[in-house]
Amino acid sequence: MSKLLSNVMNYYAVLAIYKFEMARMRRTLLQSIVTPVLTTSLYFIVFGAAIGSRIQEVGGVGYGAFIVPGLIMLSLLTNSISNASFGIYFPKFSGTVYEVLSAPVSTLEVVLGYVGAAATKAIILGLIILATAGFFIELRIAHPFIMLLFIVLTALSFSLFGFILGIWADNFEKLSIVPALVITPLVFLGGSFYSTDMLPPLWQSISLMNPVLYLVSGLRWSFYEISEVNVWVSLIGVSVFLVICLGVVYAIFRTGYRLRP
Amino acid sequence: MTVIEPEVGSTILSIQQLSKVYAGGFAALKSVSLDIKAGEIIALLGPNGAGKTTLISTICGLVQPSSGRVLVAGHDITTDYRITRSLIGLVPQELTTDSFETVWNTVSFSRGLFGKAPDPAHIERVLRSLSLWDKKDNMLRTLSGGMKRRVLIAKALSHEPRILFLDEPTAGVDVSLRKDMWAIVSELRESGVTIILTTHYIEEAEEIADRIGVINHGELILVEEKRALMAKLGKKQLELELFDPLEALPASLAPFGLELSANGLKLIYTFETTESGENNISSVLEALREAGITFKDLHTSQSSLEEIFVGLVNQPASKPVQGAAI
Numbered sequence: 253m254s255k256l257l258s259n260v261m262n263y264y265a266v267l268a269i270y271k272f273e274m275a276r277m278r279r280t281l282l283q284s285i286v287t288p289v290l291t292t293s294l295y296f297i298v299f300g301a302a303i304g305s306r307i308q309e310v311g312g313v314g315y316g317a318f319i320v321p322g323l324i325m326l327s328l329l330t331n332s333i334s335n336a337s338f339g340i341y342f343p344k345f346s347g348t349v350y351e352v353l354s355a356p357v358s359t360l361e362v363v364l365g366y367v368g369a370a371a372t373k374a375i376i377l378g379l380i381i382l383a384t385a386g387f388f389i390e391l392r393i394a395h396p397f398i399m400l401l402f403i404v405l406t407a408l409s410f411s412l413f414g415f416i417l418g419i420w421a422d423n424f425e426k427l428s429i430v431p432a433l434v435i436t437p438l439v440f441l442g443g444s445f446y447s448t449d450m451l452p453p454l455w456q457s458i459s460l461m462n463p464v465l466y467l468v469s470g471l472r473w474s475f476y477e478i479s480e481v482n483v484w485v486s487l488i489g490v491s492v493f494l495v496i497c498l499g500v501v502y503a504i505f506r507t508g509y510r511l512r513p
Numbered sequence: 514m515t516v517i518e519p520e521v522g523s524t525i526l527s528i529q530q531l532s533k534v535y536a537g538g539f540a541a542l543k544s545v546s547l548d549i550k551a552g553e554i555i556a557l558l559g560p561n562g563a564g565k566t567t568l569i570s571t572i573c574g575l576v577q578p579s580s581g582r583v584l585v586a587g588h589d590i591t592t593d594y595r596i597t598r599s600l601i602g603l604v605p606q607e608l609t610t611d612s613f614e615t616v617w618n619t620v621s622f623s624r625g626l627f628g629k630a631p632d633p634a635h636i637e638r639v640l641r642s643l644s645l646w647d648k649k650d651n652m653l654r655t656l657s658g659g660m661k662r663r664v665l666i667a668k669a670l671s672h673e674p675r676i677l678f679l680d681e682p683t684a685g686v687d688v689s690l691r692k693d694m695w696a697i698v699s700e701l702r703e704s705g706v707t708i709i710l711t712t713h714y715i716e717e718a719e720e721i722a723d724r725i726g727v728i729n730h731g732e733l734i735l736v737e738e739k740r741a742l743m744a745k746l747g748k749k750q751l752e753l754e755l756f757d758p759l760e761a762l763p764a765s766l767a768p769f770g771l772e773l774s775a776n777g778l779k780l781i782y783t784f785e786t787t788e789s790g791e792n793n794i795s796s797v798l799e800a801l802r803e804a805g806i807t808f809k810d811l812h813t814s815q816s817s818l819e820e821i822f823v824g825l826v827n828q829p830a831s832k833p834v835q836g837a838a839i
Binding site: 265267346348350354355358508512 | 576601607609611621622628630
């Protein structure tokens with residue numbers, strides 16, 4: 253099998269990059285698992301138990317259960333971006349990227365290795381959050397396949413976005429500015445912890461311009477069959493974003509932007 | 514992916530009118546052409562900013578050429594990059610390593626990256642040959658600078674390349690380790706690897722290279738067999754210390770172009786030796802004897818590669834060197 257694969261692509265290179273990136277996660281295994289478990293627990297204690305007890309059901313779902321897809325999406329987005337951006341930025345920063353750039357690897361193989369590992373880590377953390385939520389609420393997943401599809405598509409597309417960010421960034425400040433100033437606000441204003449029905453009409457319309465709303469809404473639909481926007485619109489939206497990011501990455505390697513002078 | 518192994522003596526690397534102009538307009542390489550034969554060691558000399566690293570980086574795929582082409586074993590580095598890069602190993606100038614990786618893991622990673630199936634026996638051979646076997650489980654951040662340099666060589670050799678680029682391999686390395694590096698290069702040549710190294714150290718080029726190229730202002734101003742270069746451009750001098758000072762040279766010695774110095778107590782004869790080893794020393798000595806000039810000591814000297822190099826790079830840009838074979 254591996255021989256067959258190695259004839260059509262540099263399978264060993266993809267595996268080498270993937271394993272190298274996953275090894276970083278293994279080195280900080282405790283931190284990687286404990287952090288999301290602790291964070292999720294805190295969210296449930298603060299939002300679920302303290303505040304949630306004063307909030308009526310949202311769309312026929314208890315508030316604790318309502319915020320689970322939002323929590324998963326928050327983790328997926330932030331981890332996908334930070335894993336992938338750091339994964340490519342740090343070799344650039346330390347100079348070790350010379351080896352990848354001088355190796356017989358195509359754009360696709362580099363992306364499969366780096367983005368594949370970043371997405372894998374984000375998906376694992378998303379599933380840990382899901383499992384942790386199971387300790388606080390009774391989990392109900394109406395469409396598990398659609399849920400997985402959303403999780404995988406989101407992890408892949410935002411890992412690609414993070415990869416682009418890591419190539420673009422030429423200092424650590426730029427590396428953190430997009431997640432901190434763009435992604436986190438979008439997630440919090442994207443209906444992760446509330447339904448847009450609760451907002452005044454003007455803000456409901458403005459919220460529809462937030463792309464993260466579509467992701468949270470789609471994932472929530474896969475759990476409880478309630479959504480702010482049509483689930484197909486969400487799926488198509490995240491797929492289009494994935495294709496755009498792939499195109500940008502291809503252009504980066506084709507032109508050598510910030511990689512090959 | 515099938516690669517025909519180049520025979521020793523055949524052209525393994527062909528650089529054809531390669532130019533590189535960076536975005537800011539700086540021309541780092543100006544129409545460089547050079548053929549390198551399989552199995553040879555070539556040293557590229559040049560001052561800082563001459564274009565040595567840009568040349569290597571372009572061949573290895575780190576820098577995009579502005580024009581010209583490079584063939585590795587007959588394959589174009591742009592269209593057949595999978596083949597050409599799998600034949601090349603690069604040891605960069607900077608000590609760039611992943612601090613938290615072990616020696617074994619980082620060398621194994623390099624082998625995989627270059628498309629080779631895991632081969633622990635080969636990795637072990639490479640590590641042993643570079644005296645790294647005892648350090649195989651050490652994290653890279655715990656190694657000395659010299660050991661890190663060896664790790665970079667091990668990484669470059671992990672995928673069994675046929676061409677090895679060593680960019681300033683002994684920069685900042687102590688004398689002992691430098692000699693070790695030279696021994697490693699000799700062993701690699703024995704195994705048929707073609708080696709292209711850049712260096713500031715003339716002594717290094719003189720010690721290990723078969724051919725020497727001199728780069729200055731982005732131009733390859735000279736490429737020559739080391740011995741031929743020494744013979745062609747290296748001045749030889751015969752110095753004679755006389756018993757009695759001379760006020761002037763006798764007319765019979767005029768054809769030899771002798772110089773008087775040290776208040777007439779030293780005679781200097783500058784000469785060239787032909788490829789067959791012939792020169793006019795015996796004629797000079799015979800003429801001295803006939804003129805009744807006696808001397809108490811004599812010795813010959815030859816200009817070093819360093820002196821040749823300094824002479825070449827101090828020439829204005831774009832001035833070709835007489836007799837240079839590029």
